[in-house]
Amino acid sequence: MKRSFIRVKETLYRFKNWRITITVIPRHLYLEFNLSKAWFRKRVEGCDLGELILKEDELVITFRKPLGEEKVTEYIGWDLNKCSLDGFSPRYGWIRIDLRHLYHIHRVHEIKRERAQSKASKKSSLKSIVSKHGRRERNRAKDFIHKLTTQLSKMFPNVMHGFEDLNKLGMYSRSKKHNRNVAKQNWKQIIQYMNYKSKVKLVNPKNTSSTCPRCGDKMIKLRKGQVVKCKRCGLTLDRQLCGAINIYFRMCGFPPSPSIFYRVVIKKMISLWNVRMKEGRGVTTKGDKGDDMLPMNPRGELSPMNPKAYIGLPMPM
Ligand SMILES: [Zn+2]
Numbered sequence: 001m002k003r004s005f006i007r008v009k010e011t012l013y014r015f016k017n018w019r020i021t022i023t024v025i026p027r028h029l030y031l032e033f034n035l036s037k038a039w040f041r042k043r044v045e046g047c048d049l050g051e052l053i054l055k056e057d058e059l060v061i062t063f064r065k066p067l068g069e070e071k072v073t074e075y076i077g078w079d080l081n082k083c084s085l086d087g088f089s090p091r092y093g094w095i096r097i098d099l100r101h102l103y104h105i106h107r108v109h110e111i112k113r114e115r116a117q118s119k120a121s122k123k124s125s126l127k128s129i130v131s132k133h134g135r136r137e138r139n140r141a142k143d144f145i146h147k148l149t150t151q152l153s154k155m156f157p158n159v160m161h162g163f164e165d166l167n168k169l170g171m172y173s174r175s176k177k178h179n180r181n182v183a184k185q186n187w188k189q190i191i192q193y194m195n196y197k198s199k200v201k202l203v204n205p206k207n208t209s210s211t212c213p214r215c216g217d218k219m220i221k222l223r224k225g226q227v228v229k230c231k232r233c234g235l236t237l238d239r240q241l242c243g244a245i246n247i248y249f250r251m252c253g254f255p256p257s258p259s260i261f262y263r264v265v266i267k268k269m270i271s272l273w274n275v276r277m278k279e280g281r282g283v284t285t286k287g288d289k290g291d292d293m294l295p296m297n298p299r300g301e302l303s304p305m306n307p308k309a310y311i312g313l314p315m316p317m
Contacts, residue, residue, distance in 0.1 A: 004055065004056065005053055005054065005055045005056075006053070006054045007051060007052070007053055007054075008022055008051070008052035008054055009143070010051070010142075010146060011139045011142050011143060013049075013052055015049045018034065018035040018036040018038075018041070019032055019034050019035065019036070020032070020033040020035065020049070020052070020059075020061070022052065022054065026132075026135070031054075033059060035061075046065075047063035047064055047065050048063065048064045049061065049062075049063060049064075050062035050063055050064045064196075071158055072158055072159065072160045072199060073158045073159075074089055074091055074156070074158060074159045074160070075089060075159070075160050075162060075201075075248060075251050075252055076089040076092065076095070076156060076160075076161055076162065076248070077089070077162040077203075077244045077246070077247030077248030077249070077250070077251055078162060078163050078244060078247065079164070079240050079241075079243030079247055080163065080164070080183075080187040080190065080191075081099070081240055081243075082099070082103055082183045083098070083099055083100045083103055084096050084097060084098060084099050084100075084240065085097040085148075085190070086240035086241060086243065086244045087244055088241060088244035088245045088247075088248045088265075089159075089248060090264050090265070090268040090269075091268075092156075093268070093269050094238075094241050094244070094269075096240070097148070097152075099148075099186075101144060102141060102144050102145070102148075102186055103183075105137060105141050106141065109133055109134075109136070109137035109140075113134070113137075116133060141186060141189070142189070145186065145189050145190055145193055146193060148190065149190060149193040149194045149196075149197050149198075150197060152194065152197075152198070153197035153198040156198075159198065159199070160198075160199045160200070160251065161194055161198055161199065161200050161201070162200075162201045162202075162203055162247045162248060162251035163187075163190075163191045163194070163200060163201075163202055163203070163247070164202070164203060164204075164205035164247060165202035165203060165204060165205055166184065166188055166191065166205070168204065168205055168206075203247055203251055204250060207246075208242075208243045208246040208247055209228065209239050209240070209242050209243035209246070210228065210242075211242075211246055211256065212230035212232070212233060212235055212256060213235075213237075213242065213245045213246050213249055213256050213265070214233050214235045214256060214257070214258050214261040215232050215233045215235070215256055215257075215258060216255070216256035216257075217230055217231055217232040217233065218230075218231055219231075219235075219237070222236070225239060226239055227239060228242050233258075235261075245265060248264075249264075
């Protein structure tokens with residue numbers, strides 16, 4: 001060891017059947033600690049393992065208590081997409097969080113993998129390189145998702161987070177592309193980690209981005225699918241925002257309805273926009289400048305994006 005102590009990242013250990021396994025050299029050297037007969041076992045039953053600190057002669061183990069019965073004062077509906085995480089709640093309005101970094105991780109590794117694979121097919125000793133890339137990619141993605149979910153749960157205390165129930169998504173399968181599967185894997189992990197750190201509610205994913213939250217009719221895609229418009233009432237929404245609003249509605253048990261839509265979305269968002277306009281930042285329709293988002297940028301990895309379009313209603317005749 002070069003240092004007197006090491007913080008063991010969550011990606012470098014495993015905790016199963018009361019045994020902690022720490023990776024020292026991947027696939028070669030592991031340290032194992034058996035806690036099955038530890039004196040403190042009773043005290044930490046039901047807790048999650050937190051950060052480990054490895055010293056020369058001891059291992060410091062931290063445990064996290066699952067969240068107690070904190071009061072939920074707010075719901076946020078989250079729509080997971082390949083490049084962004086879009087949330088909606090009457091209090092915060094439209095929250096968009098950049099996930100392009102996560103997509104980038106996979107893209108970079110995909111290219112590396114392809115290169116390594118074409119070499120590996122010629123030389124069998126290179127096969128381990130291929131699997132090494134896969135592990136690194138997963139660890140990087142995991143690390144990002146840990147930071148993302150920690151930030152989200154800190155930023156939105158006392159919030160119940162709503163997501164689509166992805167296990168039911170298969171029934172309404174969107175696409176079969178490989179990319180989708182990778183993204184779906186991330187989505188599952190995001191929900192899983194959120195569940196450790198906050199309260200989560202899963203809702204039926206059926207047609208969340210193609211149902212009009214105002215009248216319940218079908219929305220049709222405009223502008224390459226980025227914007228959706230209701231066939232019946234003419235409501236126009238960004239597709240991701242539409243998804244987030246519908247998820248929020250389902251969490252709360254609201255049916256699509258003009259009066260609820262007005263009270264929960266339009267009225268609240270107009271006041272939010274007014275506040276921002278007064279502060280001189282403003283939400284713009286073009287997506288330039290105007291950083292109206294909540295402050296969150298601890299290490300530069302997680303960044304809120306400026307929502308590009310919002311809600312359009314046909315002018316009354
Ligand atoms: Zn409608």
